[in-house]
Amino acid sequence: MTRYIGLLSLFLLSIAQVAWAPFLVVFGWVFPVFIVSVWVVYPYFIHRHLLIMTVLGGIILDSMGNSLFGLHMSASILSLLSIHLIETYAITHKTVARFVSFIVSVVIYVLITQGGFVS
Amino acid sequence: MKRWYIFSLLLSFTLMSFDQVIGLGAVRTIVQPVVEPISLGLYTIGFTVHDAISFVVELPYVHSKNMALQNENDSMRAQLVSQSDLIAENRVLRDQLSVQGVRVSQRILAQSVGALHQGNDIVLILDKGSRDNVTVGLVVLVGDQLIGRITHVSESQSYVLPLVSVNSRVPSYVQQGEAIAVNGLSIGRFNNRIALTEVLQEEGIQKGDVVITSGEGGTYPRGLIIGVIESVNSTDTELFKSASLSTSWDLQTVRSVFIITP
Numbered sequence: 001m002t003r004y005i006g007l008l009s010l011f012l013l014s015i016a017q018v019a020w021a022p023f024l025v026v027f028g029w030v031f032p033v034f035i036v037s038v039w040v041v042y043p044y045f046i047h048r049h050l051l052i053m054t055v056l057g058g059i060i061l062d063s064m065g066n067s068l069f070g071l072h073m074s075a076s077i078l079s080l081l082s083i084h085l086i087e088t089y090a091i092t093h094k095t096v097a098r099f100v101s102f103i104v105s106v107v108i109y110v111l112i113t114q115g116g117f118v119s
Numbered sequence: 120m121k122r123w124y125i126f127s128l129l130l131s132f133t134l135m136s137f138d139q140v141i142g143l144g145a146v147r148t149i150v151q152p153v154v155e156p157i158s159l160g161l162y163t164i165g166f167t168v169h170d171a172i173s174f175v176v177e178l179p180y181v182h183s184k185n186m187a188l189q190n191e192n193d194s195m196r197a198q199l200v201s202q203s204d205l206i207a208e209n210r211v212l213r214d215q216l217s218v219q220g221v222r223v224s225q226r227i228l229a230q231s232v233g234a235l236h237q238g239n240d241i242v243l244i245l246d247k248g249s250r251d252n253v254t255v256g257l258v259v260l261v262g263d264q265l266i267g268r269i270t271h272v273s274e275s276q277s278y279v280l281p282l283v284s285v286n287s288r289v290p291s292y293v294q295q296g297e298a299i300a301v302n303g304l305s306i307g308r309f310n311n312r313i314a315l316t317e318v319l320q321e322e323g324i325q326k327g328d329v330v331i332t333s334g335e336g337g338t339y340p341r342g343l344i345i346g347v348i349e350s351v352n353s354t355d356t357e358l359f360k361s362a363s364l365s366t367s368w369d370l371q372t373v374r375s376v377f378i379i380t381p
Binding site: 012062071 | 120123124127128130131132133134135137138139143146147150151154157158159161162165169231232233234235236237238239241242243244271273276278285309310311370371373
């Protein structure tokens, strides 16, 4: 049950990223709440479920925006992939892996969604 | 697991290709009406929380702010009295010269449902789209102050490039007296403030001056209020001086806006 509530929250947070954007602007860019929440729940969920929710969240973000459809989706998937690779294979120290995966996933997401890949 | 990643990435690239070639506006048209009420609800929650936090934070300054607003209100009332005399005089003159009154534009009331990034710009999302006769290029106001213009429209939503956006450029002027007008360019800075630039060093702009759209280029109509000069930044070695503008709105306080149709 907790798992389903968690996944539903993740779904809502993808909408919240757009709805709360005016309150989340930090130095001119919107703090990606959705990816941060994916990073937070990563250790507690079945990876496949998380990937499906990431894809769905990406689709929601793409539907609400006016940039290329699929852009947020691919950015979210690649961010999750980076979290997975860093925490599973790249760094063995758990805390360091968590910190590095946070930075890398946010940077990947921001670069892809805001870095000139917009139609 | 590798297969799942490859499949989902392929799906996203396929969607991007389809959107580039044939456009996936239909998908947005289906999803947006479903997501919009949730987004609006979350926006309202965010707004309420922001209001509550602002109230607690600003509590110590409320008294002094209230006094300043009362003073401003008094001076505004005085201005209003003189303005109403001018309006009456203007009406009499129009009647005598048989000139038609000023054409009043239609206003469409819209509600902000959030914001997102479009490249480096932050873009405001409104809940009115092409089915409400909203088109690209229309200007958006809060009260009498300009917020920005519509840059993209879907069936149920429209997207506003606000003046604070990095790529926002508005030819403008500072009205000083009846005849003197100082030209400049209002630009967005860091997606959260507006600056007046390209003002010649010899021009005497000062704090409290009102900045207005000049209408040059035709993107914005003439005579819309952009903001009030908050501080002037001037260096003798530079050709131009600039100024920071304050507005009665910011992205966190924008809720209901007017879309102005010609």
